[in-house]
Amino acid sequence: MADSAQAQKLVYLVTGGCGFLGEHVVRMLLQREPRLGELRVFDLHLGPWLEELKTGPVRVTAIQGDVTQAHEVAAAVAGAHVVIHTAGLVDVFGRASPKTIHEVNVQGTRNVIEACVQTGTRFLVYTSSMEVVGPNTKGHPFYRGNEDTPYEAVHRHPYPCSKALAEWLVLEANGRKVCGGLPLVTCALRPTGIYGEGHQIMRDFYRQGLRLGGRLFRAIPASVEHGRVYVGNVAWMHVLAARELERRAALMGGQVYFCYDGSPYKSYEDFNMEFLGPCGLRLVGARPLVPYWLLVFLAALNVLLQWLLRPLLLYAPLLNPYTLAVANTTFTVSTDKAQRHFGYEPLFSWEDSRTRTILWVQATGGSAQ
């Protein structure tokens, strides 16, 4: 990003650009990044919707590739000014092995960093996760904390372990000399639970509610707050961070930022009802309908069943000891660090975010899309 050229057109690479968040980042860049000259979308599985983007003024290059393959990553990164690395294996249900999660999330990130160093790409924004911090295995609440709030981060599950390690690699790489001798500038964004158009778990809950005659049953106390953030705002924060990394390298380099917006603090289930309610579902029970010990038992039973059935089929229900602990432990953020460091303000109000999500659930909830 040479200072000579205000008008210089930039090449961006988005890894995982066809995922839930990645697609929003891609669309946001096309709408809101005036200096965009070429957009490379790198993913293991390319979405058909990319075709429609190729007719616009910005060159959109779809690259089918695997972040675990260093040569594929290097080829995609070569010549890019900025990399937004969202690709990851998001699995807290035991679908993939710990080894695969590590390969994609940790080795994949290492490959992205090395590709930047080798090819001379200077700006890297990494999509981390709140789970790098917590909830921890002890169930300690993180109540409206910020990036400096002390918290005992203890990870055992492969997914948060991999995100924590990958984030550390990204932050550690800040300042490394890339090909050409200039320093690499990196930062990591930590979304809480993302919701919005394309959120598969939300749609699964909707379908489950329809199957149960329009009802969902409360399992988690309403007092447990779970942090949520709208996907459009997470995408916007990525675009803004990527844009500002050069100008504010000294301030932003090596920093972490929670992703936040005006979404209300609620329990996981009550928050989902903000969308599923207007779609005709009802959450039954002011208090959990099953005792907590029974949920713990069912979660453990699911682990056993998963293990027993593995030779025959993949049994990966939503409820397991890890997801129960995450849903049942308060974890919310309250911070303005991104605003102070790079001028982030949510692009979508809570009302907009809610309406957009409801429309999406209504449009696709019953279909196979």
Ligand SMILES: NC(=O)c1ccc[n+]([C@@H]2O[C@H](COP(=O)([O-])OP(=O)(O)OC[C@H]3O[C@@H](n4cnc5c(N)ncnc54)[C@H](O)[C@@H]3O)[C@@H](O)[C@H]2O)c1
């Ligand atoms: N969904 C959330 O609530 C949430 C919250 C915090 C952080 N995150 C992080 O955001 C990022 C995106 O998550 P998402 O929810 O959009 O998940 P997603 O599964 O919808 O998207 C991930 C994308 O990465 C791609 N991918 C996976 N393995 C790959 C590989 N080996 N090579 C290339 N591409 C690969 C997938 O094909 C997919 O398109 C992840 O890094 C995740 O850890 C997600």
Ligand SMILES: C[C@@H](CO)CCC[C@@H](C)[C@H]1CC[C@H]2[C@@H]3[C@H](O)C=C4C[C@@H](O)CC[C@]4(C)[C@H]3CC[C@]12C
């Ligand atoms: C006990 C059930 C009763 O209804 C509810 C189980 C819900 C869980 C499946 C989800 C509760 C919290 C979710 C996680 C959270 O929002 C943040 C995440 C971080 C991100 O990096 C990946 C996804 C996730 C782990 C997300 C996954 C689903 C939950 C555990």
